[in-house]
Amino acid sequence: MSNKLTIGMFGFGVVGQGLYDIIKTKNLNLEIKKFVIKNADKKRSLPAELFSTDAEAILDDPEINTVVELIDDAEAAYRLTVRALKSGKNVVSANKKMIAGHLEELVDIQHEYGTSLLYEGAVCGSIPIIRNLEEYYDNELLHSVSGIFNGSSNYILSKVFNENQLYADALKKAQELGFAETDPTLDVGGYDPKFKVCIVASHAYGIYVKPDDVFNIGIDKLGQQDIRFAKEKNFKIKLIPTAKEIDGNKVVLYVLPRLVGKESILYNVENENNGVLVKAAFADEQFFYGKGAGGHPTGSAVLSDIAALRYGYRYEYKKHLESSALNYSQDYLIKVYLRYTDDQLIEKLNFSEITERYYAADFKYVIGHINLQQIAAHKADLDREGNFIAEIA
């Protein structure tokens, strides 16, 4: 009934170690035959013959039918994944940047070579959102999929909002805890959630969108004035990627901070937790919550993918097969709060409507409606110190 898996694993960090620990304790009809690692000198907790620094030790071994790819380098991961899939090996990966950047090609390769690439661990750690989009919402018209997809920036925002910590201190703490990278731009700049929302959009709407074509801005320019403003209005600020169907034939994708009120289920998602909000025509509002990062939560998603491969599981990309052609678009009016310093920025941005305007010596903001295309066209300006933009739901 289940196929025996012989696994080669690239990377043996926190996730790899956790995975090995749990696989050991279970009777899963699988064996990890080889780990390929970068640093041969690091002391390992397992017998030396299990390790190699040569990728061919996995890729060239015909006994290995399953590759688990858990390395940081997205380009190296991409090359390994393509080679493995083309040589008849199934692949489990948690590399969101690699998947998002090459998804269309990776799907084509799966179809051509009859192999399976699973990547639940790449999107919101332990939360089984890809599997649910594939299997459970495959016939649902989805109004939107959004949420909190990045544990590091959410951790920082929680500390800032609930414990009055300074942004810089909270970031440092997140780095110490291993939630944020040494270069935190991927997280706090909104790139990581952008990769994830591109992957989500493919399973939710059957479209391939390159991350480079999607607007993202993060929380790294968040200032004390913004926090004060949000608190006065009983908002929290969250970093929210959104995939949303509009006009029945288009899908918009973007990543923006958002002012979130108590009535939103995202309001209570704190610290390194993630939450995915699915609004569906028929199922109504659905919410998935769990740990978004960390060795064990991500490991659990990887393990579920490995276990599913024993039964020949593959994503069907069903929404791509539907006739209704949805197109990616940035032509979408959103309501924003914008703190700014230079009045010329407001001229440039070409708001459709400004409903509030505030001036003080140290704090100027507008609230108004603006087309996402305008925002995307002026990303460099908006991303400058002294400016902060957030969506108002």
Next chain:
Amino acid sequence: MSNKLTIGMFGFGVVGQGLYDIIKTKNLNLEIKKFVIKNADKKRSLPAELFSTDAEAILDDPEINTVVELIDDAEAAYRLTVRALKSGKNVVSANKKMIAGHLEELVDIQHEYGTSLLYEGAVCGSIPIIRNLEEYYDNELLHSVSGIFNGSSNYILSKVFNENQLYADALKKAQELGFAETDPTLDVGGYDPKFKVCIVASHAYGIYVKPDDVFNIGIDKLGQQDIRFAKEKNFKIKLIPTAKEIDGNKVVLYVLPRLVGKESILYNVENENNGVLVKAAFADEQFFYGKGAGGHPTGSAVLSDIAALRYGYRYEYKKHLESSALNYSQDYLIKVYLRYTDDQLIEKLNFSEITERYYAADFKYVIGHINLQQIAAHKADLDREGNFIAEIA
């Protein structure tokens, strides 16, 4: 790739109508050939030749390969389901009482006859908890599965706690809105969530437990003193079914009101919404939230099951195949709040430890630890007007 489904549907109420509406708009490779209904005289929105009052019009039709069972009567549903499964038809049902009461037999029949019975709609409406337990947590050690599984009683509790409505008024309103049955005991007495937690336990732990063997008590004896007590301590009261592994070899199941604090994710589940909290060794805490009742949310679960049948999907009941034998138990110490009138009840209940005791003219309570077996043995006493018991987490 997908099999054409020819469907016979028992029942044509809110869910059936909603299903028909959505199926019409989609190209799902399926056809509803016949509805069997009880009342031939009711005016229908569809052509008369689609309807019959004779169950054989579905069960005897060899062209119909899929039965969708959406009737209220659990015993009639059971007979139809067994006949359909034995005659080679797959079945989708949303009848929690029927499934919970006959699960082991229904699993045996599926194995013997090679047919598939799916019932996502039976547990927490739109929330795909069964599918996730089956497919995603199939290799996870689950510490517990609990949550808010009954929309009617949660709606009542929300009105009582947030809008200071009287219990009786909130119940009446729930009935008017169609959330609660005319005889509301199934909901507010905790029977409905008990059926659901029995089904959940089978997929989470690989055990069959008869609903009659599981303790349940509801919220129908909730009094103003309990509400005051809870509010003073910043608790809300929620009706919570629990399935929990203890001592590595036992599973306890019970349904009790619970005093829930702000730190719990269940605290914010309001009105007719449901939430399922999965605590897993590896994936950590996971939470699924959505509409627990209503034609469309339940219909969406039923539709997902129907769609999955096109691909030959069946529950594997994987946890039942594992060697680790878990046994059902009621030998479990829990901490409770108990409002009572008759002092003799406290004697009888044989608390392991009483940590607080309060007396006033109109209000007496104890807080202490007590074995679930004791609680279960005195259900009749606890269920008497003047008493109210709730777990303290």
